[in-house]
Structure formats: structure tokens, C-alpha cells
Amino acid sequence: MNDTIGSSGSTSSPTPESSTNAPRPEGPLTSDVLVVGAGPTGLLLAGDLAAAGLSVTVVERRPHGISNMTRAFGVHARTLEMLDARGLADELVKRGRVMDQMNMFGRLTLDLTRLRTRFPYVLIAPQYEVEQLLERRALSEGVHFQYGTELLGLRQDGEGVTAELRGADTGEPVSVRARYLVGTDGVHSRVREELGLPFPGVAVIRSIVLADVRLTEEPADILTVNGSGDSFALVAPFGDGYYRVMGWSRKRQVPDTAPVDLDELRTIAREAFGTDYGMHDARWISRFHSDERQAPAYRVGRVFLAGDAAHVHSPAGGQGMNTGLQDAANLSWKLAAALRGRTIDAEALLDSYQAERHPVGAMVLRSSGALVRLAMAHNPLQRAARSAITRFLKVVRPVADKAIGMISGLGIAYGAERGSHPLTGKRVPDLELAEGRLYEVLRRGEFVLVAPRDGRVAAPEGAICAHWKSERGSTLLVRPDGYVAWASDRPDAPGLHAALTGWTGRA
Numbered sequence: 001m002n003d004t005i006g007s008s009g010s011t012s013s014p015t016p017e018s019s020t021n022a023p024r025p026e027g028p029l030t031s032d033v034l035v036v037g038a039g040p041t042g043l044l045l046a047g048d049l050a051a052a053g054l055s056v057t058v059v060e061r062r063p064h065g066i067s068n069m070t071r072a073f074g075v076h077a078r079t080l081e082m083l084d085a086r087g088l089a090d091e092l093v094k095r096g097r098v099m100d101q102m103n104m105f106g107r108l109t110l111d112l113t114r115l116r117t118r119f120p121y122v123l124i125a126p127q128y129e130v131e132q133l134l135e136r137r138a139l140s141e142g143v144h145f146q147y148g149t150e151l152l153g154l155r156q157d158g159e160g161v162t163a164e165l166r167g168a169d170t171g172e173p174v175s176v177r178a179r180y181l182v183g184t185d186g187v188h189s190r191v192r193e194e195l196g197l198p199f200p201g202v203a204v205i206r207s208i209v210l211a212d213v214r215l216t217e218e219p220a221d222i223l224t225v226n227g228s229g230d231s232f233a234l235v236a237p238f239g240d241g242y243y244r245v246m247g248w249s250r251k252r253q254v255p256d257t258a259p260v261d262l263d264e265l266r267t268i269a270r271e272a273f274g275t276d277y278g279m280h281d282a283r284w285i286s287r288f289h290s291d292e293r294q295a296p297a298y299r300v301g302r303v304f305l306a307g308d309a310a311h312v313h314s315p316a317g318g319q320g321m322n323t324g325l326q327d328a329a330n331l332s333w334k335l336a337a338a339l340r341g342r343t344i345d346a347e348a349l350l351d352s353y354q355a356e357r358h359p360v361g362a363m364v365l366r367s368s369g370a371l372v373r374l375a376m377a378h379n380p381l382q383r384a385a386r387s388a389i390t391r392f393l394k395v396v397r398p399v400a401d402k403a404i405g406m407i408s409g410l411g412i413a414y415g416a417e418r419g420s421h422p423l424t425g426k427r428v429p430d431l432e433l434a435e436g437r438l439y440e441v442l443r444r445g446e447f448v449l450v451a452p453r454d455g456r457v458a459a460p461e462g463a464i465c466a467h468w469k470s471e472r473g474s475t476l477l478v479r480p481d482g483y484v485a486w487a488s489d490r491p492d493a494p495g496l497h498a499a500l501t502g503w504t505g506r507a
Contacts, residue, residue, distance in 0.1 A: 041307030042184035043134035048332030050141035074318035078409025096125030189309035201293030216278025
């Protein structure tokens with residue numbers, strides 16, 4: 001696909017507008033966008049849209065109040081860059097703990113300090129810390145929240161989406177209208193169900209025990225992971241005196257509904273680590289299974305899916321929350337451009353969300369699934385394969401660096417048309433500009449044209465023009481999500497004007 005907005009080469013998804021039998025509009029709009037689900041993905045998306053001047057409503061089944069009982073605890077480098085572009089990363093880093101190495105299978109150490117980023121590490125920070133920052137930002141931008149509110153159904157027409165909601169206050173159904181709706185309501189998504197979309201896949205690992213506990217003995221590493229072939233376990237700190245402990249045993253495969261207690265987790269930890277670190281005072285303990293599933297479509301007309309509503313995978317690599325946040329960052333600026341009339345082809349632009357993020361979701365399913373299967377290796381052939389892969393990654397550094405890049409998110413790129421500049425679709429690092437850091441400039445939520453300092457190139461209305469701090473003569477058009485939309489090795493190359501006006505829709 002063409003990463004310049006307004007590409008005529010994109011094939012649009014079937015939409016109500018394109019159908020001669022589309023139902024007629026049902027009534028006045030309540031919001032520009034209705035977001036169903038107030039997890040990290042929905043919160044980032046809502047905050048972005050509201051910051052762009054749009055009216056946004058978020059509905060969430062849970063009562064108000066961020067829960068501590070969440071599974072995600074690792075924030076990768078690319079996610080931190082996206083939070084930096086919203087002015088949130090530095091505060092989150094202060095709340096978390098930095099881990100600059102990843103140990104895999106007890107034999108391979110991946111050096112994260114080799115990453116070219118302001119954040120060459122994994123930040124150990126529980127999901128509720130991320131949610132608190134994103135909720136605060138969304139509220140400050142004017143997002144309207146309706147907690148304790150359930151989606152009952154939805155239907156769409158040529159001008160918007162009608163959602164049937166039921167709140168805890170009256171218990172009576174009420175209809176609301178929005179121009180677009182985004183389902184960020186998790187693995188059991190009601191939005192996905194209402195769209196009639198399948199969620200094909202398998203349970204990759206069953207009977208995982210998860211608990212938040214105190215420890216008598218502090219582990220030597222920030223993140224402790226190990227396995228014995230028949231079991232594996234993970235320990236990570238929350239920073240408040242509690243630790244997240246996750247354990248799995250091949251010997252104890254029972255349904256999610258089976259009773260679970262701390263003794264079971266202690267046994268698994270001793271098998272994996274040789275110690276249970278004196279775990280006690282569990283504030284939460286549960287049993288769950290991990291699926292690998294992906295919806296075939298992330299867009300159906302005026303309704304979109306993001307985060308776990310669109311894809312779920314094993315916890316290996318800690319990529320779940322991170323992938324969802326990156327979905328939101330990709331979709332938010334495209335929805336904003338379509339709603340603000342800032343694109344000459346809104347359908348092609350909105351279709352690019354599916355074209356770009358669906359392959360990323362599939363890649364994460366493959367990579368996280370491979371990691372968990374290697375961790376679970378127990379017969380001699382499987383263990384030999386794991387040993388061979390580990391040795392290969394130790395010796396061939398470029399392959400190890402690529403693996404780190406994909407897990408961290410820094411190596412993810414979006415496809416570009418044949419003949420386009422090699423940088424097109426690639427993530428842009430935090431460039432030092434005459435105006436400051438690139439990711440500080442991106443906080444305005446606009447495209448950024450990075451041009452030579454001689455002033456020969458100017459950005460059109462609605463774009464920000466920044467300049468190289470050095471004497472470089474090349475030109476970059478950076479998308480609001482920090483990827484290259486267009487590039488040239490010289491400032492006056494043909495195509496710059498078309499690239500700039502293509503997304504603004506202005507001459």
C-alpha cells in the first residue's frame with residue numbers, strides 16, 4: 001500500500017455507503033466516536049481522538065476504578081516511544097523498573113542496550129499504572145466516560161453507528177449514535193460478536209496459575225523466568241512490595257474453574273526455580289488459559305476492532321498490551337483525519353488500518369507462540385531444537401538484533417509501494433531537530449515535515465515543518481504515529497507536493 005494518505009491504490013472494505021440497500025440514518029449523533037472498553041487500548045485511542053478536537057464517549061462494563069488485578073506488566077521500547085509522543089513516557093519510567101536484558105530459556109541473554117532508542121530496555125510497570133496515565137490524559141482532553149455500562153447491540157447505516165447500551169443506574173436500554181465505533185472490549189468482545197466475526201484459533205497453553213504475592217526472599221533479577229521441561233514460572237515486581245508470579249505445570253492440567261491456592265503455585269515455583277522465594281499474602285490468585293486467536297477483519301464498515309478484541313496470543317514476550325496500544329496509535333490519527341476532512345480518500349485511509357495492523361497481529365501470534373512452545377519443550381528432540389536455536393542466536397548477532405527489534409516493536413514496519421523510498425513505512429527514531437526532539441514535536445498530533453535548514457521546503461497548512469539540526473539535505477514526511485509517509489534524499493524531489501497535499505486534501 002501507499003503510505004501517503006489518500007492513496008488511490010487501496011481497496012476499500014465493504015461499507016454502508018457503498019451499498020445501494022444501506023439503511024437510512026436513524027437519528028442525531030451523540031459523539032464522533034464511541035469506544036467500547038476502557039483498557040489501555042481504548043484509553044489511548046480516546047485520548048488521541050479527543051486531543052484532535054473530536055467528541056468521544058467511552059463505555060465500560062466495569063464500575064469506575066482502575067483494578068490492580070491485571071496480567072500485563074512489561075512496556076516495550078516502541079510503546080514507550082508512543083507514550084513519549086503523548087508526554088507520558090517519562091512519568092511512567094519513574095514509576096517502573098528498567099530491565100536492560102532479557103534472559104531466554106536460561107541460556108540466552110538478549111542485550112536491550114543495543115536498541116537505538118531513548119528507551120533501550122523493557123520497563124517493568126503493571127498495566128494499571130499505564131491505565132492511570134492514559135485515563136488522566138483522556139479526561140483532560142474532554143473524553144466522556146460511562147462506567148458500569150454494557151453494550152447490548154449495534155447497527156450501522158450510511159452516516160453512523162447506533163449502539164444499544166444499558167447502564168447500571170437505571171438498567172434501562174438507551175440508544176446512542178456515533179459516526180464510528182471502536183471495540184476495544186477484550187477477548188470476549190461484544191462488539192466482535194455483534195459484527196458476526198469469527199475468532200479462530202486454539203488454546204496454546206492451559207491451566208496457568210497467576211498470583212500477586214509478597215516474597216520473603218527477593219529474586220536476584222528484576223524479571224526471573226525459568227523452566228524445567230515439565231513446568232515453568234515467572235516472577236516480576238510491581239514496585240509496591242508485591243510480585244506477579246505466573247506458573248504452569250504439565251502435571252496439573254485442569255479447567256480454569258478448578259480450585260487454585262498458593263500451595264499449587266509454590267510447588268510449580270520450586271520445580272522451575274528450586275525455590276518459591278517464600279511467597280505469602282496473596283492479594284489475588286486465579287487460573288486461566290492462553291489462546292492464539294485473530295479476527296479476520298479489523299474493520300467492518302464504520303466499526304473497528306483493536307487490542308485483544310482483534311487478537312490474543314500467549315504471554316511469552318509480553319507483547320499483548322503493547323500490540324494493542326500500537327493498534328490504537330495507528331488507528332487514531334486515521335480516524336481523526338477522516339472525521340476532520342483531512343484526507344482526499346477517507347475509505348482508503350481507514351482501510352490501511354487493516355492492511356497495516358492485521359499482519360502485525362499475525363506476526364505476534366507466530367512469535368509469541370514459538371517462544372512459549374520452546375519454553376514448554378520437554379522431549380529430547382524439542383530440547384535439542386531449542387538448544388540449536390539458542391546457540392544460533394548467540395553466534396549470529398544480526399539475527400538476535402532482529403529478534404529484539406520485533407519483540408520491542410522497533411523493528412515493525414509497514415509495507416510500501418514498489419519503487420517508493422526504502423524508508424517508507426519504517427519507524428522513525430527520535431531525531432534531534434532544530435526545534436527539539438521529534439517525539440516532542442509529534443505531541444501536536446500532526447504530520448511533521450523534516451526538511452533542510454535552508455528553508456527551501458515548507459509544509460502546507462495543518463502540517464508542522466521542522467528542520468534537521470545538522471546540515472542534512474534530505475526530506476522526511478513523518479506520520480503522526482512516527483512512521484515514514486514519504487522520503488527523499490533531496491529536498492526538491494518530485495512527489496513531495498503530492499505527498500503533502502494527498503493527506504491534507506488541500507492544494
